[in-house]
Amino acid sequence: MSAADVPLPDPGEREITYVAAFIEAVKLEMAADPDVFIAGEDVGAHGGVFHTFDGVQTQFGERRAVDTPISEQAIIGLGIGAAVTGLRPIVDLMFMDFVLVAADQIANQAAKLKYMFGGQAKLPLTITTVGGAGLSAAAQHSQSLEALFCHIPGIKVVFPSNPYDVKGLMAASVREDNPVLFVLHKRMLGQRGAVPVERYEIPLGQARISRPGSDVTLVSWGKTAADSLVAAEQLAGEGIDVEVVDLRTLSPLDIGTVVESVRRTNRVVVAHEAVRFGGFGAEVAAQIQEEAFDYLDAPVGRVAAPFSPVPFTPALETRYVPDPARIAAGVRAAVARPLLGR
Amino acid sequence: MAAVGVIVNPWAGKDLRRLHAPTGHTPDAAKVGILRRVVIAALDAGASAVLVADDVSRIAARAVHGIDGAALVEGPGTGSALDTRRAATSLHDAGCRPIVVLGGDGTCRDAAMGAPDALLLAVSTGTNNVFPRFVDGTSAGTAAGLVAGGLVPWEAVSARAKQIHVEVVDGHASHHDIALVDVGLIDAARTGARAVLRASSVRAVVAAMATPASTGLSAVAGRVAPVRRGDDGGVLVTLDGSDRLVRVPLVPGTVDDLAVADVVRLADGQAVVWTGPGVLAYDGERDRVLSRTATVTVSVRRDGPWVLDVERTLACAVRRRLFDRPAAVAPLAKEGIDD
Amino acid sequence: MELTDEQLLAMHRSMIRIRLFEETAGKVMETGKMPGFLHLYVGQEAVAVGVCEALRVDDYITSTHRGHGHLVAKGGDLRRMMAELMGKATGYCGGKGGSMHINDLSLGMLGANGIVGAGAPIAVGAGFRNKYLGTDQVSVAFFGDASTNIGAFHEAANMACALHLPVVFVCEHNMYGEYTPTNKAMVIADIVDRAAGYGMPGVIVDGMDVVAVHEAATEAVARARRGEGPSLVECKTYRYFNHHGIQNLGLKYRPDDEVLAWKERDPIFTFEAKLIDTGVASRELLDATWAEIHAAIDEALQFADDSPFPAEDQMLAGVYS
Known part of the structure; x- marks a missing residue:
């Protein structure tokens, strides 16, 4: 039975944070498989600057929770070399912005290795990182760069929006035999949600309808997917019934769930935190028009950040990141468009 | 000038x-x-x-x-x-x-x-x-x-300075080599990476300068029969696994047991004769490969360079x-x- | 520790396998039958062979864009190599990797690499794996002099030392980074001078002398196996051909007399002279080896020629497992 056939557990009563769900997943995978280890800057004794690995070294020791130098290329290289020779590494890049420091190792090495090996090799490598704006961390510590890696064949990209998904997607990512870029959002780390105690996997490449609705489809991921639910509740008060699709995994993209929704609602908005120009929303929009052109009553709307680096001052940063109000405004615009020519 | x-x-x-x-x-x-x-x-x-x-x-x-x-x-x-x-x-x-x-x-x-x-x-x-x-x-x-x-x-x-003269006759070829500090006859077939690493490969050493503080082949002599820069002549140490074991730093930072068979003071110009096979090491580096029929004559003389x-x-x-x-x-x- | 005659002859054979494979590949490229770039290893054979002879099959190596020699020395299959260079389905990578991505996981050869300097971090990962599992395997990163100016090399060298991993860094100092003399790209002349900066020993060895390389590699590998950490072996060597292709003399960026002077020290011919001088082999025996490998290369070329190209439905195969 494949992972896709396993029914997901009920969330249950217990509520934990987004970061706690992540740590729980890491620890469960490490406990289950001696080949799983973590390595990265400050992940050992300190537990990660965002506490994403709190207690891992305490539980598993220095051998399996390795503090590395500040050397992003070598951190990814360490993961690649260990993965292709049989281990199942979790390597951490402290901030998502630092993927660019390691871009060669991620995009030219990890993503292409299996193909270059004629498909013979496995590369069970999970690269974890923390992205997104909202902490006045400024232009080099706040970006959402997921689109860059969705453009690279050979690596999967995961960006969960809630604790339940974090735990299940992380378990699946670690068990994945392909490299995975697993992105946490820094403003979501303390968000609480119901999470089962037991281990479970959410298969990669499956979107989720996080709120059913009939008037318009709102596609998103990461923190923006959580904000989309807030926007949807606001819009419900205005009589607009929004269906929210949380992609969860961006690559491979579950366009089927999106298209199926759009065919019912006939209107769609894609919202994300990354800049609009060349953003992953453009790919989603393009595929929607390819697959559901005749079902659309309005152009595919996009809500995203302006084409600038992330500003430092809260006065601008709060206007930069799409919030529920801006997402709602985008949805209203899509819904307001009259049905011309029908 | x-x-x-x-x-x-x-x-x-x-x-x-x-x-x-x-x-x-x-x-x-x-x-x-x-x-x-x-x-x-x-x-x-x-x-x-x-x-x-x-x-x-x-x-x-x-x-x-x-x-x-x-x-x-x-x-x-x-x-x-x-x-x-x-x-x-x-x-x-x-x-x-x-x-x-x-x-x-x-x-x-x-x-x-x-x-x-x-x-x-x-x-x-x-x-x-x-x-x-x-x-x-x-x-x-x-x-x-x-x-x-x-x-x-x-x-x-x-x-x-003193100088060690080495006359090699090997088949039809003959060579005159010199060394300043030591000449070793090494049980090896090749020059390889040149350094002499294995204590057990050293068969004999002639040293012109050897103090207890020396390192390298010279130390073999330096630790049994020191000969100073100013002393004429040299010393011959033959090694063959007899019962006198001497601690020698063949490479700086290592100390090995060398089995000393014989120690002979050499007067200025006194000749020592060795035969192949093996490799001659000059001042610490394997240099000349000897065939089985090679004959080597070694002597120490004070005709080296001047030293300031x-x-x-x-x-x-x-x-x-x-x-x-x-x-x-x-x-x-x-x-x-x-x- | 002294090499046996069998080992010496095996190294001789391995160097000839590289030489003839490369020369043949170069000729085929000239005919237009071989697509893409071809960075030939001729001149540097003593390095790959001297090092790989000091390794076990289960030791790992990472390689460079000039990587055919490393795979041959690790025991690579000439037929699958030639087929890969020609983009055929029977090649090591199903024709989808080519010269710069040739590899054989079963031999611990973790890939040639099209990105200068990128192999070293991966060798560090393999070294980490060996230490993590408590095996006595080592991993060797082959890299050129020019790649030591790249951040990835510095990160890898430092991390291997910081984590005390069983990694041997083997620098093939061939004096040129593509078409630029190394002495224009760095002030220091010896890559080993960098080793101390990371806290590992570094040694220089004559990269045209397979026995010298083997001795140094044996020491470095033994050290790594004993858990004494990384080291750097710098082999002074020379690539006979142009960065890409088989042009040899008349290049704008290097003098012909330099090429000829290095060829005087050819790693195979000088080695053969010593084998004969020391009675290890006769000229006839060595000639027979050349003839035998010539035939094997011809056979590999025929195999590659006869092999089909991959079908279009193979385009996406292997992108993901």
Whole structure:
């Protein structure tokens, strides 16, 4: 039975944070498989600057929770070399912005290795990182760069929006035999949600309808997917019934769930935190028009950040990141468009 | 001409022995610094010019950059021992007295091969440093400049070094080789990476210089029958697994048991005869492969290069107040040079 | 520790396998039958062979864009190699990797690499794996002199030392980074001078002398196996051909007499002279080896020629497992 056939557990009563769900997943995978280890800057004794690995070294020791130098290329290289020779590494890049420091190792090495090996090799490598704006961390510590890696064949990209998904997607990512870029959002780390105690996997490449609705489809991921639910509740008060699709995994993209929704609602908005120009929303929009052109009553709307680096001052940063109000405004615009020519 | 010559061996202090033992590494940056100190001090002390042999690693070029009075002398640039030999010849022929050599025992040997009558001032930057002295470049340069400039007469502060002569007859070929410190007969078939690492491979050693503080093959003799720089003759140690075991630092940072069979003092010119097969190691490096029929005759004689004594030179300069300003530069009196 | 005659002859054979494979590949490229770039290893054979002879099959290596020699020395299959270079389905990578991505996981050869300097971090990862699992395997990173100016090399060298991993860094100092003399790209002349900066020993060895390389590699590998950490072996060597292709003399960026001087020190011919001098082999025996490998290369070329190109439906195969 494949992972896709396993029914997901009920969330249950217990509520934990987004970061706690992540740590729980890491620890469960490490406990289950001696080949799983973590390595990265400050992940050992300190537990990660965002506490994403709190207690891992305490539980598993220095051998399996390795503090590395500040050397992003070598951190990814360490993961690649260990993965292709049989281990199942979790390597951490402290901030998502630092993927660019390691871009060669991620995009030219990890993503292409299996193909270059004629498909013979496995590369069970999970690269974890923390992205997104909202902490006045400024232009080099706040970006959402997921689109860059969705453009690279050979690596999967995961960006969960809630604790339940974090735990299940992380378990699946670690068990994945392909490299995975697993992105946490820094403003979501303390968000609480119901999470089962037991281990479970959410298969990669499956979107989720996080709120059913009939008037318009709102596609998103990461923190923006959580904000989309807030926007949807606001819009419900205005009589607009929004269906929210949380992609969860961006690559491979579950366009089927999106298209199926759009065919019912006939209107769609894609919202994300990354800049609009060349953003992953453009790919989603393009595929929607390819697959559901005749079902659309309005152009595919996009809500995203302006084409600038992330500003430092809260006065601008709060206007930069799409919030529920801006997402709602985008949805209203899509819904307001009259049905011309029908 | 009152010129000082300088030769630097770029690869001294970088060989295989660093993997085998905690032996020091001498990076180019250190050699550049030593060489530059030599040049500056030599010009200050009285040399009219410093001629520095160019090298494949451009250590010399970097060291003399921007210094008036220093000039590079082109060499063959082979990146091998040949560069040191040729440099010694051309600097000696150009009238450089002394020639400062930056390297270890092997480098000094190459310099002596290139210029058998040269006056050498050897500064340690090698692996085994029995022949050269541990001295700062500034002091070495000062002494060199004083002698080159005629302020201190070289005869008073120099001595002729011993040399080990090796006559090899192997089939139709014959060779005359020299070494300054030690010659070893090694149980090996190839020169390989040159260093002698295995204690058990050493069959016999002739040393011209061997103190208990030596490292390398010379240490084999240094720890059973020391022979000083000033003593005539040498010592022969034969090893064959008898019951006298001696602790010997064959490579700096290692200590092995060597089984000493026989120790013989060698008078000046006294010949020792060995036969192949094996490899002859000269001043620490496997060099010449011997066939089964090869015959080797080894002897120690005091006909090596002249060696300048830095401390005696500087002491002499102090007595003559050569460091005072204005410089005393009193005419040299023979009675002042008694040390 | 002294090499046996069998080992010496095996190294001789391995160097000839590289030489003839490369020369043949170069000729085929000239005919237009071989697509893409071809960075030939001729001149540097003693390095790959001297090092790989000091390794076990289960030791790992990472390679460079000039990587055929490393795979041959690790025991690579000439037929699958030639087929890969020609883009055929029977090649090591199913024709989808080509010269710059040739590899054989079963031989611990973790890939040639099109990105200068990128192999070293991966070798560090393999070294980490060996230490993590408590095996005595080592990993070797082959890299060129020019790649030591790249950040990835510095990160890898430092991390291997910081984590005390069984990694041997083997620098093939061939004096040129593509078409630029190394002495224009760095002030220092010896890559080993960098080793001390990371806290590992570094040694220089004559990269044209297979026995010397083997001795140094044996020491470095033994050290790593004993858990004494990384080291760097710098092999002074020379690539006979142009950065890409088979042009040899008449290049704008290097003098012909330099090429000829290095060829005087040819790693195979000087080694053969020593084998004969020391009675290990006769000229006839060595000639027979050349003839035998000539035939094997011809056979590999025929195999590659006869092999089909991959079908279009193979385009996406292997992107993901």
